[in-house]
Amino acid sequence: MRRVLIVEDDADISELLTLMVVDAGGEPLRAFAGDEAVAAVAAAGEVAVAIVDLSVPRLKGSALVAALAAQVAHVVVVSAARDAELVASAHKVRACFTKPFDVQALRRCLTELLSGDQSQRDLPPRTA
């Protein structure tokens, strides 16, 4: 099973994303703050996808996406921030969803990322 990191500080939305990850066949990992997210990736070893809300406590926004993009195969941004698209395009993230998001579209995106092997080729070389 592929690990999916969920970085979201709103408990209910985090729960919703967890349901969707499970539904898409992923193994959810939950973080409620930026630094927690980075620590979780380090602890988990290999993470296929990170679903990231940009406005989380402590490490956030562009810095958070940059930190995760170095360690995770695909980053998907799910945010209500006005500059979400801008941050997303700057870091070549896989997809960007604006809250409130289209559940079906995110579901398709997750299913696509978690199935097939093309994601493996894009995985950056591990340094640690």
Next chain:
Amino acid sequence: MRAVREADAAAIEHAVGSASRVLGLGRLALALWDPGLTRLSVVAEARMGEVRMLTPAQPLAVDGVGDRAFNLRRTVVGSERPNERGRVAAAVPLCDGELTLGVLELSGDAPLAEADVARLEALAPLVTRVVQHSRLVSRLDRERAIVAALADVRAAATQATDPGRCGSLICARLEAILPGVRVSLYVMAPGGGQVEYLAAGSAQAWLTEWRAIPLGGDNIVTRAVVAADFEPQRTLGHEAAARYGMLDSVAVSLCDGPHAFGVLIASSPQRIETEALELLATSARAASVGLALALGVDAQRRAERRARLLATLALADPPDGVRPEAALAWLRGLARSAGEATSSRCLLAVPGTPGGATPLGTPRLGERALEAVQRARSSGQSVRDGHPCTLLAIPISVGSPGAQLELGVLTMETNARAIDPEDEALLTTLVGRVAAAVERGRLAEARRRAEREKDEVLSIVAHELRTPITSLQGFAAASLAGIGGASEARTRRAFEIIERQARRMGGLVSDLLDVTRIERGQLELRRERVDLCALSREAIERVSATAPRHQFELRASGEACAHVDPTRVEQLLLNLIGNAVRYSPAGGPVTVQVVREEAGAVRVDVRDQGVGVLPADRARIFERFQRSAGPDQAGEPGLGLGLYIAREIAVRHGGTLWLAESEVGRGSVFSFRLGGEA
């Protein structure tokens, strides 16, 4: 004025000498009525044809004889009563119809013979005719001189249209005609009450303390002005001015129509004789015409220049008032024009730089003006200085009382004339225009700020509503799509979340409505007797149900009642306790303490051990749509209305709400006080 003018002296000398030779004995004396004095004085005497003119005139040689002859209008012989020198005398009046001009007196060492007296009586008409002639010539000369002087004064008065120059010319001409006399002119100050210096002939120095003379009381100037209403251009009274080396002063009113508009003051180290007084009175009449014209022309010119400036001003586009400096630069230019239009000095004083090192005003403001500027600043009122007013300082400020922006002080100083109401009106208009421009700029700025704030608020509201909508929409869509399975537990869970998020949205909306009510002053209170201990307990129960990581403690004993709206005060408590939970994300104790204070007041403290409030944020957090950015907070969720609404509820109850303690990383205490007499 001498009794005999030099031109006539020769004729009189000849007449008296001839008479003396005819008589051939004793001393023959001619005594004339002195026009300035009230006695007979001997102007010429002769012995055996040898004549001596007496300057000044001397009293008669034999007591009583001459006076009696003069009064009785017949010859009086004083032989029965020799004078102290043992002489006897006879005196013959010199009659000119009804008038008696003087006497001719013959005195000798021996008693006079009848024949001698008869000869004297026979000579009298001849001498009378000579004196008559000399008088006529003298009067003619005098009148000619007066006519010339008047023409001169009139010419001076009409030559110059500048009142000061016109006045100086009049004074100089009069001083030339009346040797030793110093002349100065005063005109009525606007508003009456005093006359003020206009011009003087030669003697500027002694006028220093005479620049303005208040009217009222018993003095020559007041008498001159008041009497002008009844008897224009009358010479009024003499007053000693010994302090200035003057013996005599007179004031003559200057009239234009029925009322005096000023006075002419003449002073002399000698007594001012009737003839000189007449000349002064006549001159004043002549001067009045020209002077009144000059004053009128001057006032008219000033009025025209003022009107022109006002017209220019009405058409001018005031500068962008958003920057007060631009408006003040504009005003500085206007002040210059106003100074030119009113023949005065108009300056703008602006407050120093915020550092306070620069003194107010410019180096060109004199000490007196600076003092007036300070007074105008501290009182916020116009300051008029001097009697008459020659210095005006008008403060310029915008905004409502209590929230005023001080822009500066506009001053006007005049020289040799008083500031009249029109000058003041002009300056007030200038100040009004500038203040209005700045005020307009401020309003425009406030409007722009309000627009920006509205956009900001809309953006915050939209953002805050997105979070619950994401959950609502997400769980509904997930349930419909069968994500997470269709078990009853799963569905129930989804509905729980949907219900909670819908309530959260409802809370946001009612907070927004509360803000609208507060701003419109429509937050209504339904007061009743409420136990704040019980109310606090209920509030804690409601919050604790949703905050499992926190420990709540209520410190209260018995009842603490106040006359308040229970719904609103519970809202206040929920906001404070909710904030305590929200800003202590790691959990921890939240303590609510209810304290009964003096005079029936109740204080409630809500203490947490959360992130605390940064010193820079301590005032801001009570404003609308402001949230504390804690040291490691992402910007906690919420509209930033909780504390604003809580404080407004406390204030509407006549109470207060404040941040009692706060330390970053250690927690905060928010307190409010309700009830009591205060």
